[in-house]
Amino acid sequence: MPVDSLHADAVAVLSQWAAPSPSQDELRRSYLDLLRAEPGAMRRSCVPAHLTGSALILDPVAERVLLLLHGRAGLWLQAGGHCEDGDGSLAATALREAAEESGISGLVLGGGGAPVKLDRHPAPCAPGVAEWHLDVQYLAVAPAGAVATVSDESRDLGWFPYDDLPAPLGGGVVELIAAARAAL
Numbered sequence: 001m002p003v004d005s006l007h008a009d010a011v012a013v014l015s016q017w018a019a020p021s022p023s024q025d026e027l028r029r030s031y032l033d034l035l036r037a038e039p040g041a042m043r044r045s046c047v048p049a050h051l052t053g054s055a056l057i058l059d060p061v062a063e064r065v066l067l068l069l070h071g072r073a074g075l076w077l078q079a080g081g082h083c084e085d086g087d088g089s090l091a092a093t094a095l096r097e098a099a100e101e102s103g104i105s106g107l108v109l110g111g112g113g114a115p116v117k118l119d120r121h122p123a124p125c126a127p128g129v130a131e132w133h134l135d136v137q138y139l140a141v142a143p144a145g146a147v148a149t150v151s152d153e154s155r156d157l158g159w160f161p162y163d164d165l166p167a168p169l170g171g172g173v174v175e176l177i178a179a180a181r182a183a184l
Contacts, residue, residue, distance in 0.1 A: 006042045009089040010051055011035050013136070017115055020179065027118040031134050044082045044125055049132035052123075053093030054080020055140040056180045057102055058110065059159060062141070065177060066148055067166060068101055069156040075170035080135060081153075082125075090115070094138040102142075102157065103149030110139035111183030119172045139180045 014032050019025035031051065040046045056078040057066040067076040079101040080094060087093040091109055098107050115136050123133040142148075150157050160166060162177060 004042070005088055006083055006090070006093075007035065007039060010042060010136070013090055013115065019118075020182070024118055027120055027134075030120070031118065031136075034134065042083045047129055047131055049120075049134055050082075051090070052080060052082055052133045052135045053087075053090045053097060053138065054078050054135050055094040055098040055107070055109075055138045056116075056176050057098055057104070057107065057140045057142055058180065059142055060144045060146075062110075062181075062184055064159040064161050065165075065180075066102055066104075066142065066157060066159055067169075067173070068151075068154040069166075070170070071153050071155050073170065074155075075168050076166045077170040077173060078137070078176060079140075080137070090136045091138055094136070095140060098140045101151045101153055103151065104142050104146045106143040106146070107140040108143075110141045111180065113138075114183075116183045117172075117176050117179040119176070121171060137176055137179075139183055 014028050019028045034041045038046055042051055070077050079098040081097040083093045095107055116139050117137040119135040121133055123131055125131050148157050
């Protein structure tokens, strides 16, 4: 399989990203190792792991976050998911997923357009196959007056102040919010 533009973008983004901690740098290096070993690492079909993109959506004044109650996981999470053929970059994946899952158009990347955090978590994408999602997490800012709507992938969604988050939260959400706030 030839290296596509999405794969090349992931290598470039992760090669240039200044990880904020040793543990984040270790994850960054493991993502790059997978990308070097697997030309298909950006595709859902790549097992046992593949890259995904997500975005924590902030309101225009950065006082609240939009979280979604994931339909299958039953946890409050940021928007995100698998890369698709039309995505030219990880950032495009994150923005597309955020728009699809929130119903908000006009989202823009915050934090200078760079990832704010990496997260490796179990995600069984195929029955009986334990896989890992190597998530590249971005910050997105909603336009003024944006109205969020629940998608087919979520049971609910809502805007939450940083100090009043819903339960049960998905693993890493608190850390993602802290990283996003530090990137503002």
